[in-house]
Amino acid sequence: MKAGLDDVAAWHSPAVPVRRAMKRRGPRGEGLLRAASLLAFLALWQLAAWFFASPTLPPPATVFARIAAETASLALPTHLAITLARVAVAFLLALAIGAAIGIAMGRWRRLDALLDGWLVLGLNIPALVTIILCYVWFGLNDTAAIVAVALNKIPTVVVTVREGARAVDARLMQVAHAYRLPRLRTFTHVYLPQLVPYLMASARAGLSLIWKIVLVVELLGRSNGVGFQLNMFFQLFDIAGILAYTLVFAAVVLVVEAAGLRPLERRLTRWRT
Amino acid sequence: MLDIAIDRKTYPDRAGAPHLALAGLRLTAAPGEFVCVVGPSGCGKSTLLNVVGGLDHDVEGRVRLAGADTTHDIGFMFQEPRLMPWLTVLDNVLLVTDASPAARRRARELLAAMGLGDVLDAYPGRLSGGMQRRVALARAFVIEPKLLLMDEPFVSLDVPTANRLRTMLVEQWQRSGATVLFVTHDLREALALADRICFLSAAPGRVVLDRTLALARPRAPDDAAVQALHAELLAQHPELLAGLTSDADVTQDE
Numbered sequence: 241m242k243a244g245l246d247d248v249a250a251w252h253s254p255a256v257p258v259r260r261a262m263k264r265r266g267p268r269g270e271g272l273l274r275a276a277s278l279l280a281f282l283a284l285w286q287l288a289a290w291f292f293a294s295p296t297l298p299p300p301a302t303v304f305a306r307i308a309a310e311t312a313s314l315a316l317p318t319h320l321a322i323t324l325a326r327v328a329v330a331f332l333l334a335l336a337i338g339a340a341i342g343i344a345m346g347r348w349r350r351l352d353a354l355l356d357g358w359l360v361l362g363l364n365i366p367a368l369v370t371i372i373l374c375y376v377w378f379g380l381n382d383t384a385a386i387v388a389v390a391l392n393k394i395p396t397v398v399v400t401v402r403e404g405a406r407a408v409d410a411r412l413m414q415v416a417h418a419y420r421l422p423r424l425r426t427f428t429h430v431y432l433p434q435l436v437p438y439l440m441a442s443a444r445a446g447l448s449l450i451w452k453i454v455l456v457v458e459l460l461g462r463s464n465g466v467g468f469q470l471n472m473f474f475q476l477f478d479i480a481g482i483l484a485y486t487l488v489f490a491a492v493v494l495v496v497e498a499a500g501l502r503p504l505e506r507r508l509t510r511w512r513t
Numbered sequence: 514m515l516d517i518a519i520d521r522k523t524y525p526d527r528a529g530a531p532h533l534a535l536a537g538l539r540l541t542a543a544p545g546e547f548v549c550v551v552g553p554s555g556c557g558k559s560t561l562l563n564v565v566g567g568l569d570h571d572v573e574g575r576v577r578l579a580g581a582d583t584t585h586d587i588g589f590m591f592q593e594p595r596l597m598p599w600l601t602v603l604d605n606v607l608l609v610t611d612a613s614p615a616a617r618r619r620a621r622e623l624l625a626a627m628g629l630g631d632v633l634d635a636y637p638g639r640l641s642g643g644m645q646r647r648v649a650l651a652r653a654f655v656i657e658p659k660l661l662l663m664d665e666p667f668v669s670l671d672v673p674t675a676n677r678l679r680t681m682l683v684e685q686w687q688r689s690g691a692t693v694l695f696v697t698h699d700l701r702e703a704l705a706l707a708d709r710i711c712f713l714s715a716a717p718g719r720v721v722l723d724r725t726l727a728l729a730r731p732r733a734p735d736d737a738a739v740q741a742l743h744a745e746l747l748a749q750h751p752e753l754l755a756g757l758t759s760d761a762d763v764t765q766d767e
Contacts, residue, residue, distance in 0.1 A: 411593065415591070418568055418587070419587075430608075511638065512638070
């Protein structure tokens, strides 16, 4: 039995130094790895396209040509801009309202007890139901679309931020009180920094949820935007068009995440390093 | 002139019954006086400071600080440094000021005087426990307080570090002319620092002995005169001071 365990240990031990070595290679080695993984994905796609040779799976080159054509005709940039604007407004709205409610619920137990049931309800209503009801109640317009998206996201922001508000360090708040700091400075310098990790978690999860819901909203009730275009391509069985829009949209979201949210988070949590 | 008169201070107990923390406590301090409040763990020392510092308003009694604008003239040092981890050393000190050019100059001078001139832009997480307390000490003095409240600020530090901090505290106090209310369970520490020592009873806490010290400064906890007075007090009031002599007792009664 003991010999068996030793064998297992010997079998696993080489893996440890290898992993350490990769970690030490740092960001540059990691970047190469990421590029390689992207290339591998494209290669697999190309192989699959050759293998199936079907109009329902166009090869990468066709899709990229389509992206270029749609960009040249300005159709793609226009619809993309409209969708991104909806994402941005709904995202900011959901984050602001959700954070405010979350802070209030984390702070006042009675309010928490009062609203907790609504929160559970909000968390469990399917996105589709909210969207349909918003269109029925507010009409097929942008307000209804954005309200529907924000309503879907607010409950999850509330839950996360409430967690943060409950975990606020009373001892640091006492410092603010003992030194009679003005309310605004207490909020911005003592309270809010403690919520940053929770707000950032909400923001990142929120972005990925919201841009998916926005497409559904556009598909169901708007006459422009990426979601509307996807629906049209679906009806025309235009797979290259669907893939072209999807690729560009996903790339934009990735860039927002990598060039916007991640540096922001790094800046805000600089003190941890 | 600081004048404290607390008739009753109760806490709702875990079982729901009120716990009487302080009763009939009277304590005064002359301007610029360094008063140590010594008492056993759980006698309400921290409660007393919270009441005086305005952190706890739920009390029967009054606190008066003559000649001071009580909204801005109280410095507070807690058992832990309680610095904002996301602010640099300098910003932590500036946080409690109006950030005027005069306040900035004062903050830099204080930090330099405490040997922190090289770490103004460091975050507290990078500093040792002793350095963090020095920042907290600078934060307490930067507002030029009329009254400085200190709640066992040097517990759980090694002896040389704690002694160094006490020396810095006395230097800054002598320069500032602030009245200091310093809570501790360590009689030796009180003897090394105070002009006057007020002994609190076990809960409900009240002052049971008020003793003015005639010891020259500067002094250290292990000076012969301090040791002699320590022995003398223990001989005079053995029942009163039981439990106050063990230096290892670092119970944090918050």
